[in-house]
Amino acid sequence: MALPVAASAEGPECVVLLHGLSRTDYSMKKLERELAESGYSVANTDYDSRHHSIEELADVAVESGIAQCEQHLVRKIHFTTHSLGGILVRHYLARKPIAKLGRVVMLAPPNQGSEVIDVFGNMPGFQMFSGEPALQLGTGSDSVPLTLPPAHEYELGIIAGTRSISPLFSLALPDRDDGKVSVESTKIDGMNDFIEVPYTHTFIMQRQEVIDQTLYFLRNGHFIHHNSDDSDSTLQPTL
Structure with a gap:
């Protein structure tokens, strides 16, 4: 378990969560509870991910999280995202700076799009089940992730899953995958650190190892790896 965030006269640090x-x-x-127990203010932002475009959702979701953080007069605003949430943060930061931006952790982000959308996106009922933004997450000419700049302006850690419970979707993916996104597709130029964990896309954010690694990155700017000699390590993950 990560140590509590040190108190500061400048105010607490806040983490915006985007599902x-x-x-x-x-x-x-679960991630919200553990962040709060570690001393962070947390804005667990809910948004309607199925009925608006990525462009619209980026403003709504990110700005809602920032506003919740600012109610606590915070000194830093971090982000931890799952899947689409990471693309919303990237889209927002490509257009607008965040003055108090801290670190960003993305869990299973489709940073290079997903071939699952290419293969299954036009099937009857897919959009109804997955939502409007899903069709913007492919790897073709209408892919939003592929239009976004690299992550050179902020500290970014990415956690990719390697276990699938969606064998049909995995057939569409060219690499090791989590059932929705290939490991390679989670990566982005400019990221500060990257790890793989043996969990699925659907439940990666609820796994204790992932939560511990997220907390560690927010505090230190890197993950815990095998053979690390970091004296502050409180984790011994199996990656």
Whole structure:
């Protein structure tokens, strides 16, 4: 478990949580609790991920999280995202700076798009089930992630899953994957650190190892890896 965030006369640090496609803030509740127990203010932001475009959602979701953080007069605003949530943060930061921006952790982000959308996106009922933004997450000419700049302006850590419970979707993916996104597709130029964990896309944010690694990155700017000699390490993950 990560150590509590040190108190500061300048105010607390805040973490904005952004859930993934067709999910709600409930999916991030465990992460929310552990961040709060570690001393962070937390804005677990709920947004309607199914009925608006990525362009619209980026402003709504990110600005809602920032506003919740600012109610606590925070000194830093971090982000931890699942799946689509990471693309919303990237889209927002490509257009607008965040003055108190701290670190960003993305869990299973489709940073290079997902071939699942390419293969299954036009099937009857897919958009109804997955939501409007899903069709913007492919790898073709209408892919929003592929239009976004690299992450050179902020500290970014990415956690990718390697276990799938969606064998049909995995057939569409060219690499090791989490059932929705390939490991390679989570990566982005400019990221500060990257790890793989043996969990699925759907439940990666609820796994204790992932939560511990997220807390560690927010505090230190890097993850815990095998053979690390970091004296502050409180984790011994199996990655």
